[in-house]
Amino acid sequence: MQSFFSRQNHEVAAVNNISFNLEPGEVVGFLGGNGAGKTTTLKMLSGILRPTDGKVTVLGFDPFERRREFLKSISLVLGQKQQLAWDLAPVDSFLLNRVIYDIPESDYRQRVGELTELMALEDVIHRPVRKLSLGERMKCELALALLHRPKLLFLDEPTIGLDVNMQQAVRSYIADYNQRYQATILLTSHYMSDVEALAHRVIVVDQAEIVFDGDLRGLVTVNEPRKVLRLWLSSPVKQEILRGYAKVSRYEGLEVNFLVERNDVPRVVSKLLAELPVADISIEEEPIERIIGSLLSGRASNR
Amino acid sequence: MIREFHRSFLIWCHMLALHMSVALTYRAQAAIWMVGGLVPLAMMLIWLEIANDGVVGGYNRSDFILYFLGMFFVRQATSVWVLFTLDRSIRRGELSLLLLRPIPPILQHSAEHIGELILRIPIIISIFLAGVILTGVGSQISCTSILLFSFALIGAWLIVFNLYYCLGLLAFWIGNAIAFDPLLFSLYTMLGGTIIPLDMFPAGVRMALSYLPFAAALDFPVQLLLGKLDVREIGLGFTVQAAWVIVLSLIRSTLWYAGLKRYSAAGA
Numbered sequence: 409m410q411s412f413f414s415r416q417n418h419e420v421a422a423v424n425n426i427s428f429n430l431e432p433g434e435v436v437g438f439l440g441g442n443g444a445g446k447t448t449t450l451k452m453l454s455g456i457l458r459p460t461d462g463k464v465t466v467l468g469f470d471p472f473e474r475r476r477e478f479l480k481s482i483s484l485v486l487g488q489k490q491q492l493a494w495d496l497a498p499v500d501s502f503l504l505n506r507v508i509y510d511i512p513e514s515d516y517r518q519r520v521g522e523l524t525e526l527m528a529l530e531d532v533i534h535r536p537v538r539k540l541s542l543g544e545r546m547k548c549e550l551a552l553a554l555l556h557r558p559k560l561l562f563l564d565e566p567t568i569g570l571d572v573n574m575q576q577a578v579r580s581y582i583a584d585y586n587q588r589y590q591a592t593i594l595l596t597s598h599y600m601s602d603v604e605a606l607a608h609r610v611i612v613v614d615q616a617e618i619v620f621d622g623d624l625r626g627l628v629t630v631n632e633p634r635k636v637l638r639l640w641l642s643s644p645v646k647q648e649i650l651r652g653y654a655k656v657s658r659y660e661g662l663e664v665n666f667l668v669e670r671n672d673v674p675r676v677v678s679k680l681l682a683e684l685p686v687a688d689i690s691i692e693e694e695p696i697e698r699i700i701g702s703l704l705s706g707r708a709s710n711r
Numbered sequence: 712m713i714r715e716f717h718r719s720f721l722i723w724c725h726m727l728a729l730h731m732s733v734a735l736t737y738r739a740q741a742a743i744w745m746v747g748g749l750v751p752l753a754m755m756l757i758w759l760e761i762a763n764d765g766v767v768g769g770y771n772r773s774d775f776i777l778y779f780l781g782m783f784f785v786r787q788a789t790s791v792w793v794l795f796t797l798d799r800s801i802r803r804g805e806l807s808l809l810l811l812r813p814i815p816p817i818l819q820h821s822a823e824h825i826g827e828l829i830l831r832i833p834i835i836i837s838i839f840l841a842g843v844i845l846t847g848v849g850s851q852i853s854c855t856s857i858l859l860f861s862f863a864l865i866g867a868w869l870i871v872f873n874l875y876y877c878l879g880l881l882a883f884w885i886g887n888a889i890a891f892d893p894l895l896f897s898l899y900t901m902l903g904g905t906i907i908p909l910d911m912f913p914a915g916v917r918m919a920l921s922y923l924p925f926a927a928a929l930d931f932p933v934q935l936l937l938g939k940l941d942v943r944e945i946g947l948g949f950t951v952q953a954a955w956v957i958v959l960s961l962i963r964s965t966l967w968y969a970g971l972k973r974y975s976a977a978g979a
Contacts (some may be wrong), residue, residue: 456807458972470969479813491808495733507725510718687793 426618428611432559435583435588437597437607437624441704445597445616447486450562453594454484467560480509483558487565490537490549498533498540498548502555509556516555523551527581543574550578554585561585563595567602579605600696614704624696632699635673637666639680640688653680662687719838723818730826746786747762752842754906755779768911774937778908781860781933786905787835788828788864789871789928793820797879798888806974814869817876817967824872856938859945863932866952870928873959879964903929910934921948924955 426449430436438446446449451457452464455471455478464471469478492501499520506516524530527547532540540548550566566582567575583606586593597603603624610627612620637654639647641662650656650664654676658665668676673691680686758775761767770778797820809816843849878895882888900906903925909917918927931948934940940948973978 409943451807454811456810457974474813476813479811482811484811486807489805489808491811493729493733495736496729500729500732502727504722504725507722508812 412704424432426616428618428621430560430592430594432592433586434609435586435593435595435607437595437603437610438613439596439603439610439700440613444613446613447564449613450484450564450594450596454482454562455479455681456484480556481559482558482562483553483560484562485550485553485564487546487563487568491547491552492537492547492549494537497536498529498552501537501548501552502533505552505555511556519555519557520551523554527551527577528582543570546570546574547581557589557591559589559590561591561593563593563597566595567597567599575599575602582689600700604696612700612703619703626657628693628696628699629670631703632694634667634669634694636692636694637668637673637676637680638690638692639666639684639686640666642685642687645684689697719814719818720902722814723822726819727826727829730823731830734827734830748783748790750900751779751782751905754782768908770908770911773846773851773906776842776846777848777851777937778933779846780839781936782905782929783842784835784839784862785864785867785929785932788810788832789868789895791824791871791875793824793872794875794879794888794892796820796823797876798882801880801882801974802887820876821872828868829849851938852936853938856936859914860932863935863948863952866949866956867928867932869956870924870952870959873956874924874928877959877963877966880966880970881964883973887888899925899929902926904933905929922951924959924961927951927955 426445438449440446447666448457452459453471458472467478467481471478486677491497502520504514505511506513511519520533524533527550529544529547529551532544533548533551537545537548546566546569553561561582563582567578570578579602582593582595585591586606586671593606595602595606608623610620610622610624611618612627620631636657641664644662645664647656647685648658650659650666651668654666654668654672656664657667666676677689677691683690755775755778758767758770758779759772762770762772762775764772767775797806800809806816809819843852873896877887878891881891902920902923903909909920909930911927912920921930927948931952935945935948
């Protein structure tokens with residue numbers, strides 16, 4: 409009952425100290441755990457939410473004014489929400505957008521042709537949306553979002569729920585759109601492969617603050633100074649002996665993983681090759697998920 | 712300005728056509744909705760029983776029949792569900808998608824309603840005409856009254872739509888705006904004339920009620936159909952309608968802009 413009579417509103421800073429600039433034509437990955445404020449930020453950038461404090465300028469506009477010229481030059485794809493009308497065929501939604509966004513007839517025909525061809529949607533766009541598979545729907549959703557040729561594209565989990573092939577198709581389409589029209593893209597995803605495939609720059613947010621902003625390679629070298637050395641042995645070697653070379657991170661019979669400082673890699677490799685029965689060897693970066701994971705959990709333990 | 716209006720109108724017509732094709736796939740739903748609108752016809756039977764071939768409060772048998780047939784018509788033609796649409800889309804964050812489009816979301820909402828109305832109006836007219844023919848009250852209707860009734864129907868629709876729109880927008884502030892629906896429904900039914908024709912009330916009460924949006928949207932158009940109002944009363948009725956449309960539109964746009972600042976775009 410207490411909570412019924414004295415309801416208090418707590419202001420939660422969903423986005424606190426986030427400040428960044430995007431260059432035209434840039435593809436930026438926006439990363440962070442659940443509830444880090446990624447989607448909130450995208451909504452502020454696209455004029456859906458009003459920031460309680462601070463300043464947002466996108467393409468020279470204050471997004472929250474929702475000026476027509478502004479809305480016509482952006483697009484936001486929310487992987488969990490759909491813009492397509494559920495009971496109609498995608499092509500009906502395309503036609504509606506043609507009127508809403510004042511797309512000239514000839515441009516419209518050319519763009520729909522191009523989009524349907526690139527994403528193999530010819531058979532799909534005339535069926536009611538409710539009868540489409542998740543992957544088909546997502547591709548149509550993306551096609552709809554790109555029909556008015558936005559200069560700025562916000563993608564929130566564009567590949568969520570899609571199988572690997574479909575993810576690949578969506579990714580390559582996004583990359584193609586960026587190349588062709590020099591569109592600026594800000595992308596969030598839980599699938600690191602989306603980010604690796606598309607973004608050159610990443611911004612990592614945690615607890616409503618930016619914890620990293622820079623290129624993907626920088627994120628890897630700064631936060632993970634070690635590389636993974638994978639070794640396949642032709643005959644078993646005792647773990648104690650292996651530990652003498654470098655830190656063993658995985659030991660499974662004939663397959664061994666070492667974590668080696670970047671500078672130290674050549675020395676360790678030549679030593680291993682000289683002294684152990686090596687069948688094969690590879691040198692890899694730590695998976696980026698793990699790097700970001702440890703970056704975030706490191707922050708959590710310092711708090 | 713004119714070009715702007717023309718553009719919005721084109722978009723609106725397009726949405727209208729789209730929604731009509733959606734509505735056609737859900738014909739059964741429309742039929743169920745209409746059953747809910749039969750209250751006036753039930754009331755008609757009760758009043759006919761009470762009047763028992765005599766005159767009650769200035770209403771004879773055919774007055775009662777026409778009054779409640781008209782009431783049925785107006786309620787059907789102004790049935791509005793935008794309160795539910797808004798409540799849901801604000802609470803669940805689906806409004807975000809409409810906000811991304813470079814057109815005001817109200818275009819979409821009104822197109823959905825009018826699109827469905829266009830499909831329903833032939834059915835409503837058929838039921839009304841069947842009632843008129845079967846009871847033989849047709850002689851009481853004139854061309855003028857039909858014309859005036861049609862105009863008043865537009866005013867009525869605008870009042871009801873704006874009123875429910877305002878309530879729906881309260882979802883920006885409160886947990887569920889739907890809670891207002893039963894309240895508004897009762898007010899409509901009691902004060903709009905669905906149960907008791909308004910001129911059965913004492914003159915003072917009737918006077919006061921006629922300035923409320925409920926009477927302006929229900930009783931007034933029906934009175935025009937009955938042809939019982941004089942020129943002064945007709946002028947006053949339309950003025951009251953116009954005033955409510957303006958006032959409610961202003962409240963609606965104020966609530967809209969204030970609400971957007973509080974919008975939290977829940978759940979993505």
